[in-house]
Amino acid sequence: MAKVLILDQSKSVRNILRERLEYEGFSTEATENEKEASDMCAKIPFDVILSDTACKVPDAGIPFIALSTETSIDSAVRAVRNGAQDFLTKPIDMNHLLQSIQRTIENPPAVAAPAAPTAAPGVRRSRRARPAQAEPIIGDSPEIDRVRRLIDRVAPSEARVLITGENGTGKELVARRLHAGSARAAGPFVEVNCAAIPSELIESELFGHERGAFTSAIKQRKGKFEQADGGTLFMDEIGDMSPAAQAKVLRALQERRISRVGSDKDIEVDVRVVAATNKDLREEIRRGNFREDLYHRIGVIVVRVPALREHAADIPLLTDHFIRLISAEYGLAPKPIDPEAVAALQAMPWSGNVRELRNVVERLLILSDGRITAADVKAYCN
Template sequence: QHLKNENTTLKKKVNKKYQMIGESPALKKIQDMIEKVAASDARVLITGPNGAGKELVAHAIHAQSDRSKGPMIEVNCAAIPSELIESELFGHVKGSFTGAIKDKQGKFELANNGTIFLDEIGDMSLIAQAKVLRALQESKVSPVGSDKEIKVDVRVLAATNKNMQAEIQAGKFREDLYHRLSVIEIYVPSLDERKDDIKLLVKHFSKVISDEHGTALKTFDDKAIKALENFSWTGNIRELRNVVERLIILGSNPINGDDVASFVRK
């Protein structure tokens, strides 16, 4: 029983870190979709601009699914050089290439009985795409340099900020893989499309940031909120968080319209 309680608190903790803040219709629509798709094993492609919170959607799907007790493994496809992505995803055997000094498990294998989240999938090389397609078709992976096949039971979530139709047209992304990944597509709107949420997001971030800094909580007056709502947020939620942090460090308490005018250049 104790362990069960501990598990529930742990689950709550994870959820808190990845909670989506806001009450706008756009956000409500996403939360409804997450609730519906979480229970199934359907693959989900999460689209939307950088900084809009696509990884939060992936974490929420995993946390609300039957796989939540299993691992959630994230791979940023854009951050890994294309010659290493195969080894990253499928593992390798010792000596299979220069620098392969010991056997290594791939992310698909590590995500067994859980979820793998392929972030920035639009940046994956065509060779790696072909291998991912095969892994999805057969639920098996082969480490680089090995003929052995490893059975994997993994739910795949993917995200991209690219226009996938344009990538397919340009021959940069395999159409068959796109259809495999996007059984369900969830679009995460830009912050400019959900400005009603700015007030709640600012409140949330000021609490999180003051906790992180170990400083007293600062509030934002109505003029400051109004000024923030009037900006266009090209960097989305990530940019808003940075601006809130800057205002907390440099602004008065409560933070007012003059602080925003002085410290936010847009």
């Protein structure tokens, strides 16, 4: 899980960015104080900093994206000269921001600035590549065992899979395991969040465009379908796509070919589509918001990922897993956790599911003393 530090003097900007980025699966911290930001960077291996140009970015060897209310070219030039990987103007276009964060994480600076001398060992390992193999699905409850067995049976096939479940349950993890267990495992795994792309850009994002197809199309661009050729295309939050985009995706699935925006040439693609949604698509069909024919195309196999409250018995295993994982990321020895603290975690409602649990464990590791106690859970998790 990528870590993002938000440094901005506006509380509303910090709150909006945190809410959206955590919804997208990022781990975030936020502050308006430059000294506090520097202290955080000495303790937490951030992947990227989002900094208002009015603030001084910590000299911690972490790439940053400049955010500014100024729209002049001079402002952008100054930001880049000061080391910014990108320059975005306020109000922030979230789609552009997400793309910028992804580019920054995947293509960090060739030479990072020296680490601050107060940094803990291992903290500067902030740019982490995605593992080649899918992460394990943690849990031994009947609910999770059922999901694992279904994945193992379906993965080797070419069947399209629809993954359903609430936000934060681990739908992307299921998609990656489906890809890793398939004959396409050596091919690309390409993901697209349909909810994060404006309706007017979704066609270009999925199918690509030719140079000059529209005003900002300054060069030819391959879409996600072409990028995933020979592998798996993971279409997250597919229930949020516009009707027009749904029709084009249906055609691509039926004919196994696409055409870029601005071109009349068809391109054959060999892609296995795995889709995910937190919506009830049958209800969306009833309301006229989702095409029934597309539903039947993407939902040959339906894998439902249970909410964390439905398999709370797995919380001790998940907590132990996250303690070891996050401690390794921070370069620290894992902290022990009291049984009473685990019981307190099991009693929580977990509206954010496994994603929320991971964030809570990370918070407890940072804020607790030598061990994690029930008092820590009460103090930092309510």
